[in-house]
Amino acid sequence: MIYVVLGVGFSGTTLVSELLHHSGIRMIDVDDDNYDAGGKYEHPAFQAVNKALLGLADDQVRHLRPRHCPKALSPDQQESMRRLIANQQERYQDWGFKDPRTVVTYPLWKNLLPPHRLIAVYRDPAGNWPRHRWRGYRRRYVNGWRAFVHLRQWCEYNTAILNFGRPLGKDFLLLNYERLMQGDEELERLRRFTARPMVDRRDPAMYRVRNKGDLLFRGVRLLMDSCGPYSPDAVRKALEQERNRQLAQVTR
Numbered sequence: 001m002i003y004v005v006l007g008v009g010f011s012g013t014t015l016v017s018e019l020l021h022h023s024g025i026r027m028i029d030v031d032d033d034n035y036d037a038g039g040k041y042e043h044p045a046f047q048a049v050n051k052a053l054l055g056l057a058d059d060q061v062r063h064l065r066p067r068h069c070p071k072a073l074s075p076d077q078q079e080s081m082r083r084l085i086a087n088q089q090e091r092y093q094d095w096g097f098k099d100p101r102t103v104v105t106y107p108l109w110k111n112l113l114p115p116h117r118l119i120a121v122y123r124d125p126a127g128n129w130p131r132h133r134w135r136g137y138r139r140r141y142v143n144g145w146r147a148f149v150h151l152r153q154w155c156e157y158n159t160a161i162l163n164f165g166r167p168l169g170k171d172f173l174l175l176n177y178e179r180l181m182q183g184d185e186e187l188e189r190l191r192r193f194t195a196r197p198m199v200d201r202r203d204p205a206m207y208r209v210r211n212k213g214d215l216l217f218r219g220v221r222l223l224m225d226s227c228g229p230y231s232p233d234a235v236r237k238a239l240e241q242e243r244n245r246q247l248a249q250v251t252r
Helices: 013-022 044-054 075-091 102-109 140-171 177-182 185-194 215-226 232-251
Strands: 002-006 095-098 116-122 172-176
Touching (some): 013 177, 116 140, 140 232, 172 232
Parallel strands (some): 116 172
């Protein structure tokens, strides 16, 4: 089986990919337990394809939006993606890939992939806001715009994930990062979804950012919830509703 991991950057996708990889689902072509986690458990070949599809020359993803997905693939792009998929299929029975750019490019992948399953992970946008905030003093004025861009991407990405996943029914798993780090319920859901024991790779020391955002961030968030097309609160409620729906299906 193929597992595609989706989520906003710094939302727990690396941890989920690591859990899968060490539980026997190949996410990268490395066996060593001392794999450099700086690689984020992202397969470089899939990452390279995504960057090529989006015309990216660097690793910046802050301004990526679902609308940046190309409308169609060239014959060369299709062939490159088919070869990569076929190579993984030939080598591994269970495998997957994770890259934050895949939230944008998934409409292109889904038509080429054999039957597969989606695993998405989300967290409150305040949790990864420090990754986007300008920390210096001289350019602190950019943080209002950065907060808006981060929250807009959070809304668009998670809305896209729900749109991708809902039609898949039982082939879609939605995990909450905070719950994954605070208890065993999400790990058990992942175990049931993959039908295999999970090697617990969680490190409480890595769960450092648990704030509600600074005053500026909270103000921008409140403004977006009050007006405009992007409401983080509405998207958060939609995510919780989908997760609760999945939980209810299991208990039936």
